[in-house]
Amino acid sequence: MSKLKQLIKNPRVIILIVTLLICLYAIRPNPWNEGVVIKAVVRNSTAHLAGIENPKQTLPPMAKEKIIALNNEPITNLKDYYEKLGKAEPNSTISLKTNKNFYKLGLADSLDLGLRVDEVPTSNIRKGLDLQGGTRVLLEPESNISEETFTLLLDNMRERLNVYGLADVIVTEVRDRPAILGGGKRLILVEIAGATEEEVKFLLAKQGKFEGKIANNTVFSGPDIKYVCRSAQCSGINPNRPCGKTQQGWGCGFYFAIALSQEAARRQADITQNLTVVNVEGEKYLSQKLELFLDDAKVDELNIGADLKGRPVTDISIQGGGTGISETDAVNAAIENMRRLQTILVTGSLPAKIELKRTDTISPALGVEFLKNAVLIAVLALIAVSAVLVIAYRKFSISIPIIITSLSEITIVLGLASIIGWNIDLAAIAGIVAAVGTGVDDQIVITDEFLHKGIVEVTRNWKEKIKRAFFIIMASYFATVVAMLPLWFAGAGMLKGFAITTILGVSAGVFITRPAYSAFMRIMFGE
């Protein structure tokens, strides 16, 4: 019993236990989680108007809002949710209870709430596309475009995919060479979980249609916008409407200039000719608003200044605002709103010729099977490895710490992946296998330094033994890490997941589990 006490008091063992607890907290496993999780909210839909917010993609899966009751009836799973929603009458009001809030939704003719929901996650581990099914496409801009245009292209795609309320969309830039080597080719990676190839191609093939309408008459569309100012000279916080205190907190105004084509300016003059001027909060505006549509979905509306009435102006100033609790919040909100509007307005004027370079579609059925299968293999492999160890050492007790160490390493890698928001896909699983395999090898090296009498009989103290084992371990550790680094970049990050999980795994092993294992060996067999 005193050995166990010694073990629990050992600082290396304590570090391992604390790390494991942190990782378990990060993973937050809960196989009994009930309800349906909100993956996305379509803008201006019933749900959006009721105050349900579109979840940030960066949110850990377990932190996303989940619906637990519909009309006061508890909801346990997806089937449940659709059954209960199906019973609701059109043009009625339904109530939704989530783990965060309570909402009342006024239904229109259809039962489409504009909510994209899914089964609740059972942990914070983000499953990669090949484990949950979906589509991944790699796009390449056809011509050489500037850094700024490229960023805008990315933002624009995000904004457009957002309009559709698609859940789990990832739009990122990937490069096929590290930045220090010139960056290489710039590619756009779009991953949409649960979407089919057709849906993604349909979304991306469209150039993106943008229209500005007044009283349902189209004033301008994408090509009519000749210029959208994004530099400090003609955009930013509006000097004529500086930040000020409001009833709820702070409010700030923004402005930016755009240039319209002559035809659009004339259309604008014709339409606004007959509008009346109204007074809103002390400012003079036209009676109709300018409504902005992105791919036929209304994304925003703006008041039109009274001075524009009937005048064919090509250079106009777009104005809006943002509010927040503090002045900084309000400034940030205003700037964010401005960026969003600029992104929308710029659609169509982008040199958006993009070429589809790669598509992968993984059927969801296959994905689920892969995951179950991976767990089965992990269990079988651990049994096989311990069998080999028990036979070799003729000691049953040896296999237990080695198995515990392997399980700890898996937990630590999954925990770290949850913390940094890394997806676990097949490549990552292969990386975990590599790391755990190296871990077992290292533990054999440690064990042999302790147990193995060998032909050469030399008595050493435990410190010497650990030092000797760690020489070999550190050498192979560095060899593995340097071998993984080039994979980080090659092939547009195709094997990045593998490289990252391997490096995470072997690092966790060398710095956390290996010291704990050698402490265990010293206490159990060393002295």
Added chain:
Amino acid sequence: MGLKQSFLNAYDRHYKMFMLASAILLLFCLGFLLYNYATTGEFIKKGVSLKGGLTLTVPTDEDLDTSKLQGFLQKKLPGDVNVRAFREAGTVTAFVVEASDVGEDATVVALKEYGINLEKGKYSAEFLGSTLGKSFFRQMRIAVIIAFIAMAAVVFITFRQLVPSLFVILAAASDILSTLAVVSLLGERLTAAGIAAFLMLTGYSVDTDILLTTRVFKRKAEGGSIFERTVGAMRTGLLMSLTSFAATIIGYIFTQSQTIKEIMLILSIGLVFDIIYTWCQNAGILRWYLEKKERAAQK
């Protein structure tokens, strides 16, 4: 224990024969790779993820005649077409169609003509443009070369002696090339996942070689003959390879994922070669080198 003792005696006395055998094996594998290169222009056939093209994975429970289907598709579709069955624990669970020059739609139509109706969402499709595929391969090749050089640098820094470090690198390179030859011989195609597997293998291979070199070369002062220290290291090293092999072979047999299956196959083959090249080639050459140095020092 008679068997073990007689093996150890033979290993001690005829270590140069063991070395020669591993050298012949290496030459044979290199010869095979060169023959491949001379006849097809590449050392190993590349899969779609490294040269571009289409991969369709269709789950099935019936045992399909893949060569018949392949023959049919080759007539129907342009370019290189490859069909194979995917087995899990011995039974066919899916078949895989790889085509170099056609899209998904044309392939689905051709499969329909053969009598296989594919339903959307029930199969997986991957497509990679050929220019991008080729550039992926080029980059992967560079990545592997950089990884190997970096690894060699780490080994050299560890031992601070050129010759024993070169032996480690030689053993790792022999392991990789021989595995590549056998994988090619089995008719497998190299994919991006396969490259990850080869890097993983290099890691495992270098592990055992570092173990050997540390015990035999770096701890000369601790007494015991070179052979005794080799045998001590071998017990540890063989156990390392055996546990890894047990895990990879189980992964190979039971996995449902083609990616994982390929990785496990490469690792399993590589681990067997690792045993040969570490304990016949590297151990032998190191002993030979150290004994020669000792003799020179005595003179």
